[in-house]
Amino acid sequence: MEVDPVTVEDVSANLEPVLSFKEGGVRELIQRLQCSSKRGHGVLPENTLVLERSCEHPAVVNGVCNDCCQKIEEDGNYGLDFSYLHMGLRLSRSEIDRLRCLETERLFSQRKLHLVLDIDNTLIHSFRSDAFSKLGVPKDDMQEVDGIFVKLRPLVSAFLERASTMFEMHLYTLGSRSYAKKMAKILDPQDKYFDHRIISRNESPGLVKTLDLVLGMESSILILDDNDQVWPNHEPNLILMKEFLFTGKKTDENEMNTPLNDILKALSAIHTAFFDDNIQAMFRDRDVRELAASVRSTVLKGCNLYVSNVKYAGILRLRAKELGATCSKELNHSVTHLVSCHKGTEDFNRAASEKKYLVLPRWIKDAYFFWKRPAEENFPIKKSSKAILKAIIACTVFLS
Numbered sequence: 001m002e003v004d005p006v007t008v009e010d011v012s013a014n015l016e017p018v019l020s021f022k023e024g025g026v027r028e029l030i031q032r033l034q035c036s037s038k039r040g041h042g043v044l045p046e047n048t049l050v051l052e053r054s055c056e057h058p059a060v061v062n063g064v065c066n067d068c069c070q071k072i073e074e075d076g077n078y079g080l081d082f083s084y085l086h087m088g089l090r091l092s093r094s095e096i097d098r099l100r101c102l103e104t105e106r107l108f109s110q111r112k113l114h115l116v117l118d119i120d121n122t123l124i125h126s127f128r129s130d131a132f133s134k135l136g137v138p139k140d141d142m143q144e145v146d147g148i149f150v151k152l153r154p155l156v157s158a159f160l161e162r163a164s165t166m167f168e169m170h171l172y173t174l175g176s177r178s179y180a181k182k183m184a185k186i187l188d189p190q191d192k193y194f195d196h197r198i199i200s201r202n203e204s205p206g207l208v209k210t211l212d213l214v215l216g217m218e219s220s221i222l223i224l225d226d227n228d229q230v231w232p233n234h235e236p237n238l239i240l241m242k243e244f245l246f247t248g249k250k251t252d253e254n255e256m257n258t259p260l261n262d263i264l265k266a267l268s269a270i271h272t273a274f275f276d277d278n279i280q281a282m283f284r285d286r287d288v289r290e291l292a293a294s295v296r297s298t299v300l301k302g303c304n305l306y307v308s309n310v311k312y313a314g315i316l317r318l319r320a321k322e323l324g325a326t327c328s329k330e331l332n333h334s335v336t337h338l339v340s341c342h343k344g345t346e347d348f349n350r351a352a353s354e355k356k357y358l359v360l361p362r363w364i365k366d367a368y369f370f371w372k373r374p375a376e377e378n379f380p381i382k383k384s385s386k387a388i389l390k391a392i393i394a395c396t397v398f399l400s
């Protein structure tokens with residue numbers, strides 16, 4: 001039994017927050033913490049009359065249990081850091097699980113899911129002033145905050161507006177909290193989309209990201225990020241984005257070739273499938289990860305690929321299979337596409353004579369990033385093996 005210090009006069013005042021804590025969700029928790037801060041809620045004097053009551057310390061703020069007011073030793077074993085919700089807040093594992101269920105059920109009642117968005121090279125490309133000056137582009141094309149120049153990904157504002165009707169969105173960056181909030185202000189100047197849901201490296205352990213810090217059931221969360229390496233434990237939730245880089249050149253991504261429109265269509269298809277009223281299972285028993293894999297597997301359905309003379313062929317085959325394609329170990333009559341970098345090879349000549357599609361590896365990559373089958377004619381194999389051999393010989397002679 002633990003000691004809960006309360007004055008006689010404050011017995012009812014202290015019991016009420018405890019009850020609301022057990023029943024409320026994240027918004028109620030934040031409101032309660034804010035009110036506690038204004039009242040100077042904290043450890044009581046030593047001569048205070050105390051009552052005994054069990055407390056599991058579900059929420060600790062700056063080392064003090066916000067329920068029973070006891071000091072809690074912060075040895076790194078207690079819960080997780082949720083300072084993005086309230087400065088100094090740590091939640092116990094059991095409280096995290098409780099809030100996840102509550103928040104997910106709340107979203108289900110609104111027919112919404114959770115969407116976690118990376119910031120850099122997914123939604124924006126940012127530059128320090130010295131790096132920006134080297135681009136030689138007008139400042140009118142950028143937004144600036146505290147010496148950081150920011151280029152928004154084409155159509156990102158429209159994307160956020162539409163996505164917000166289907167998802168409750170989080171921003172998640174391995175940048176600092178200060179940087180994250182500045183970028184959030186640029187992306188969401190009217191504070192319509194993210195509210196307090198901005199996670200930074202201040203809360204995130206090491207150099208990886210985790211859904212442990214997102215108060216939602218993992219079966220209801222999707223992630224958009226250009227870097228799959230930072231999500232080692234959540235690959236099924238991840239929709240890998242094509243890296244957004246702004247160079248000031250005509251080849252840069254624009255409104256015609258940005259993947260955001262196609263990603264939005266994929267998200268809409270997943271959302272529709274999740275909330276399909278014809279499915280008998282309860283929402284809590286459905287899994288957005290399975291549905292995302294199912295939607296992805298339709299992209300190259302019916303395509304049979306033979307990958308020849310290509311670097312990282314194994315990864316390409318894996319991606320192609322995720323998109324619904326089959327991959328043959330040999331060039332036979334069932335193959336529909338030859339994926340290669342070289343013209344003039346035996347495989348190329350045979351595939352050409354059999355009227356098969358001849359495409360570069362980038363055809364698979366674009367299918368993966370855009371969630372649709374690209375037009376094969378836009379990915380012709382141009383380099384001949386003889387030309388490559390001549391270049392190698394010429395380079396060798398030059399170096400000798």
